Every structure is written in C-alpha cells, then in structure tokens.
Amino acid sequence: MNRRELLVTTAVDLATPLVVFYGLRAAGIGAGPALLTGAAAPAARALYVLLRYRRPEWFAVLVLVLCVASAATSLVGGDERVLLARDGLVTAALGATLLATVPGTRPALFTVGRLTLTEAGHDPAEWDRRWTASARFRGVWRWLTVGWALGLFADAGLRVVTAYTLPVDVVPAVHAVQWFAVLGILLVGGQVWLRLPRHRDLIFS
Incomplete structure (x- = not known):
C-alpha cells in the first residue's frame, strides 16, 4: 500500500466513522444506530475494493464481515x-x-x-x-x-x-x-x- 492509499484508507476507515458518529449523536440519534451508520463508510470502501479489483482482498472481506456481524448483533438485541x-x-x-x-x-x-x-x-x-x-x-x-x-x-x-x-x-x-x-x-x-x-x-x- 502506497502513501496515497494509506491516507485514503485512514480517512475513510477511521476519520469518517468518527465524524458520522459524533454528528449523529449531536443530532440526538442513539449510540447504536450512530455506530452502525458510521461503519457504513469503511464497509462501502471495502465493497468498492472487491468490485473494482474483482478478487478477494482479505482486509476488505474482514471489514464487510464485521459490519454485517455488527448489524446482525444489533438486530438480535446486542447493545x-x-x-x-x-x-x-x-x-x-x-x-x-x-x-x-x-x-x-x-x-x-x-x-x-x-x-x-x-x-x-x-x-x-x-x-x-x-x-x-x-x-x-x-x-x-x-x-x-x-x-x-x-x-x-x-x-x-x-x-x-x-x-x-x-x-x-x-x-x-x-x-x-x-x-x-x-x-x-x-x-x-x-x-x-x-x-x-x-x-x-x-x-x-
């Protein structure tokens, strides 16, 4: 991964979920929905990587699996x-x-x-x-x-x-x-x- 890719990954996978989470919390949204919404940004990037390169990329797959697991946990009552x-x-x-x-x-x-x-x-x-x-x-x-x-x-x-x-x-x-x-x-x-x-x-x- 080159420097540009590292910066993009850091911005999307770290900074964007923080901005989304705290923005939604300031708007009165619950912590659970705000966390799930924030996780959508790295999940979208991971899906983009998989579709663009058309080959399994282990970290992208990991991010998608964890995001889906988080959503499922929330639906069955996880806090x-x-x-x-x-x-x-x-x-x-x-x-x-x-x-x-x-x-x-x-x-x-x-x-x-x-x-x-x-x-x-x-x-x-x-x-x-x-x-x-x-x-x-x-x-x-x-x-x-x-x-x-x-x-x-x-x-x-x-x-x-x-x-x-x-x-x-x-x-x-x-x-x-x-x-x-x-x-x-x-x-x-x-x-x-x-x-x-x-x-x-x-x-x-």
Whole structure:
C-alpha cells in the first residue's frame, strides 16, 4: 500500500466513522444506530475494493464481515458496547494474520519491508539472497512479525476493556487515538529492533 492509499484508507476507515458518529449523536440519534451508520463508510470502501479489483482482498472481506456481524448483533438485541468491542476483533484478526505468516515462506513484515525497498528504487535481490542464505536474517524478520502480532493482540484486548468500561460516547475517540498510538509504537519499535547493533549491518549494509 502506497502513501496515497494509506491516507485514503485512514480517512475513510477511521476519520469518517468518527465524524458520522459524533454528528449523529449531536443530532440526538442513539449510540447504536450512530455506530452502525458510521461503519457504513469503511464497509462501502471495502465493497468498492472487491468490485473494482474483482478478487478477494482479505482486509476488505474482514471489514464487510464485521459490519454485517455488527448489524446482525444489533438486530438480535446486542447493545452499543458489543458494537464498540468489534474494533478489538479487527486488530485481533490483523494480529492473527501476521502471526500465521511467521512459519511460512516469508513473514509479513519481511514482505512489507521488501516492498518498501522496491518502491524506494532499490533492487531487492540482495535481500532475497540474504533470506535464502542467512538464518539470522530470517530470524530478525520473523521475530519482528511476532512483535507486531503481539502488539496488535494487546491493542485488541485494550479495545474490548475500554468498550465495556468507558462512557459510550468517549470510546470511539479513544479507539481512534489508541490506533495512532499503537501504530506509532510498532513503527518506532520496529525501527529500533532493525537498527540494533547486532542487526544493523545485516539489514542495512
């Protein structure tokens, strides 16, 4: 995902639901309907991705499934806190997806790093050679991917706790701020890990 796509995704999947939720709450709409209406924006984007590219895109499918599940929960009597706790399912699913790639051919964070290297105009062939030849190089990326997965699991647990303990109208804003905080910690922590003396030459030389 390039920078433009990341900005669009963040705006639609994070900012738009917040604006819709608080706008509807200011107009006197209940928290449950406001949350469901806000979720329509990322659901619409996910559906657009699926229809435009005409192939399954796992995150788009995940968003659609969670939005449909939220609507079904609301119809059978689930309250707004169940809808808020849904945010934890998203990050838990992301964490599980990352963790599932660790024993595979290449872990997710190596794939992302390689793509970033390519988009910056560098030849990734040397990284491919190191991946094949160096168990230590492979271990750096596998442990980095595990670290990201654990961070996302922690984020998911905290989201569920805040969904059931904080005032309902506060939770969406807290979850948005929490996402940026967790993402920042994971990005900075990842760079620190890669630049440790025992890793730096192996990764950046």
